[in-house]
Amino acid sequence: DVKVTQSSRYLVKRTGEKVFLECVQDMDHENMFWYRQDPGLGLRLIYFSYDVKMKEKGDIPEGYSVSREKKERFSLILESASTNQTSMYLCASSLLTGHQAFFGQGTRLTVV
Amino acid sequence: GDSVTQMEGPVTLSEEAFLTINCTYTATGYPSLFWYVQYPGEGLQLLLKATKADDKGSNKGFEATYRKETTSFHLEKGSVQVSDSAVYFCALPGTSYGKLTFGQGTILTVHP
Numbered sequence: 001d002v003k004v005t006q007s008s009r010y011l012v013k014r015t016g017e018k019v020f021l022e023c024v025q026d027m028d029h030e031n032m033f034w035y036r037q038d039p040g041l042g043l044r045l046i047y048f049s050y051d052v053k054m055k056e057k058g059d060i061p062e063g064y065s066v067s068r069e070k071k072e073r074f075s076l077i078l079e080s081a082s083t084n085q086t087s088m089y090l091c092a093s094s095l096l097t098g099h100q101a102f103f104g105q106g107t108r109l110t111v112v
Numbered sequence: 113g114d115s116v117t118q119m120e121g122p123v124t125l126s127e128e129a130f131l132t133i134n135c136t137y138t139a140t141g142y143p144s145l146f147w148y149v150q151y152p153g154e155g156l157q158l159l160l161k162a163t164k165a166d167d168k169g170s171n172k173g174f175e176a177t178y179r180k181e182t183t184s185f186h187l188e189k190g191s192v193q194v195s196d197s198a199v200y201f202c203a204l205p206g207t208s209y210g211k212l213t214f215g216q217g218t219i220l221t222v223h224p
Contacts, residue, residue, distance in 0.1 A: 004155075033211070042216040043156075043201065058211070090155055092212075098144050098205045101212055103155035 003027070006091050006104035013111050019078040021107050023091030029102075030095060032074035034058075034066065037088040037106070049074055081111045114139045116202050118215030125192055125222050133187040133218045135176075135202035143204045145169075145178050145185040146212070150199040159187075159200070192222045 007022035025032065033048040035058075045058030047066040055066050063085060067075045074093075078085055088108050092101040119134040137145065144163045148156040160169035162178035162185065169176050174189045185202060202215040 040216070043214040045211060048211060092156075094205075094212075100146060100158045100161060101156075103148075103157065105155045 004091055004093055004102050004104040006089075006107050008107050009105065011107060011109045013078075013081050013109065015082060015111055017078075017081050017111075019081050019109070019111075021076040021078075021089055021091075021109070023074045023076070023104055024072050025074075025093040025102070026072065027093060027095070027102065028071065029093035030071075031093060031097075031101075032068065033092040033094075033101065034064075034074070034076045035090045035092065036060070037090055043090065046076065081109075083111050085109065086111045114143075114204060114206055114213045116204055116213050116215040118200075118202050118218050121217070122219035122221060125220070127194055127222055127224050128191045129222075131187070131189040131192045131196075131220070133200055133202075133220070135185045135187065135215055137183050137185065137202070137204050139183075139204055142180060143206075145176075146203045146205075147174070147176055147185070147187050148201040148203055148214075150201065150217075152198070156201065192220070194222045194224055196220060197222045 004025045034046040035043040049055045049068040065077045090106050091104040094101040115138045117136050146161045147159040149159040150156045160171040162169040165180040167178045176187045199217045201217045203212045
């Protein structure tokens, strides 16, 4: 069974902390994505990666960075967390362009 | 650029009622189209898909037909159940790296 696993379901961090959200997929997919989900705004793409060490900005990259050192792992980094980054974060992967994406269970991050 | 427009929600229905959630899109060419579902506290999972014009995707009693003339992919179910209560997202993959563009999401609540 295909699987995308996010390291935490819930996180509470303080303003100014450096935060790491980890995502691992076991499907040997090329593409990996980080979205954030907010009420009334749907899903917005933060960053994506199409190969190891390759990354591209999505629609809302400000305040975030990413790392993909291995094919199966894609990390989202909040360099200095702020309260407006309180949100649900969803990781996804897909094999090729045009294929369906598989999602992790989400990480609900609260920044206080 | 690509875009997806979903009907405004939320939608509240009684059990066994008929469901329609409208989705229209703007895209270059004729991409695949997807409906994803997000149950409470979970990530997104693929509900159904259609890969070309006039295709009908179906799963768990839900159906959607890819209509290129009206650029639509409306989701329907003849008789909803309480267990169908969830958020539904229409999506289309972009032409680069499998990036998905999502609609805003429609919250469906089904009462007994």
